[in-house]
Amino acid sequence: MRRWNRNSVLIGSVLVGAIALAGCSSSDSTTATHEDTGGHTGTEVHFSYTGETGPLHWGSLDTEWEVCGTGDAVNVSATYDEHSTQSPIDIVTAGVALRADNGTNAKAIDLSGYTTPTDWTIANNGHTVQVSYPTGGGEMAFKNATLGDKHYELLQYHFHTTSEHSVDGASYAMEMHLVHKEVGADGHDVLDAEGNNVLAVLGVLFDDGTNYSDLGADNPFLASMLSNTGLTTNGGWPEETDTVAAAGTSMDVAYALPTTIPATLAANGITDAMTFYNYTGSLTTPPCTESVQDWLVLAVPVTVSHTQASDFMAAIGGHHNNRPIQELNGRTVTMGMN
Numbered sequence: 001m002r003r004w005n006r007n008s009v010l011i012g013s014v015l016v017g018a019i020a021l022a023g024c025s026s027s028d029s030t031t032a033t034h035e036d037t038g039g040h041t042g043t044e045v046h047f048s049y050t051g052e053t054g055p056l057h058w059g060s061l062d063t064e065w066e067v068c069g070t071g072d073a074v075n076v077s078a079t080y081d082e083h084s085t086q087s088p089i090d091i092v093t094a095g096v097a098l099r100a101d102n103g104t105n106a107k108a109i110d111l112s113g114y115t116t117p118t119d120w121t122i123a124n125n126g127h128t129v130q131v132s133y134p135t136g137g138g139e140m141a142f143k144n145a146t147l148g149d150k151h152y153e154l155l156q157y158h159f160h161t162t163s164e165h166s167v168d169g170a171s172y173a174m175e176m177h178l179v180h181k182e183v184g185a186d187g188h189d190v191l192d193a194e195g196n197n198v199l200a201v202l203g204v205l206f207d208d209g210t211n212y213s214d215l216g217a218d219n220p221f222l223a224s225m226l227s228n229t230g231l232t233t234n235g236g237w238p239e240e241t242d243t244v245a246a247a248g249t250s251m252d253v254a255y256a257l258p259t260t261i262p263a264t265l266a267a268n269g270i271t272d273a274m275t276f277y278n279y280t281g282s283l284t285t286p287p288c289t290e291s292v293q294d295w296l297v298l299a300v301p302v303t304v305s306h307t308q309a310s311d312f313m314a315a316i317g318g319h320h321n322n323r324p325i326q327e328l329n330g331r332t333v334t335m336g337m338n
């Protein structure tokens, strides 16, 4: 179904269009001044997930990364520590309000065109493994009175282990982030007041059976993706020197999304597999730009096996790549379902 050609190149020279980004970074040139910050180019600042270049120090590693440590001082008047809107967060379900307009729309999130793009690449940038779509990877639309009739274009998706978001304090084995930019009716990118692309990131939690006993089997989407890389190490995850390019094949990203609901979640009233938690936040890697107008974290996790998760961790160097939980700072989290 999905046959990919292997084309290994040195990651240091890989800039797939403008989209060779680390973690939750946007791809547009108006924002991406640090799109390859893995230290591979020799001139960029290096960040990591532990020690002196770890998350607690990101804000002081580069003047353009200050919001990683303080939050965005431009959007607020003073004491911006208390107003930062950084990601990820712990989603406390007891404090989540069902959207007032829930149920008034046939579909709160409408995905289309995810199967058609054929110009993607998959690459390991040292921070994550990322699949990029230089010309757009399908469209996500909000058909929701509160979220608005907005249209987004998929730029890339990538993975974290363990999950970045947690739900009621519970982490998950992995989390997938599908990064979209908003596109206006005229076809142009929608920018915020600071000139950054307005982003929406769809987060999918992967459970290895730790939180839900009916999960923990191999994830079929990952299995399909990895079986077609042609790579044999680390279960097929690309290593840091591997970039694999599509050869006219498409990949159904929607296949990665949940379709079945774990029994205990269903018993708690989650009746729609695309139920989402929604809040405003930031990129979770430097420069930590607070341009993610809509984080949409799906309430229903998908399955992943211990082997798949550990293979991914091995591929990115044998360490976790999740930023720690950030303060909510008065933000509200809402929930919507189709």
Ligand SMILES: [Zn+2]
Residues within 6 Å of the ligand: 023, 024, 158, 159, 160, 177, 284
């Ligand atoms: Zn991410």
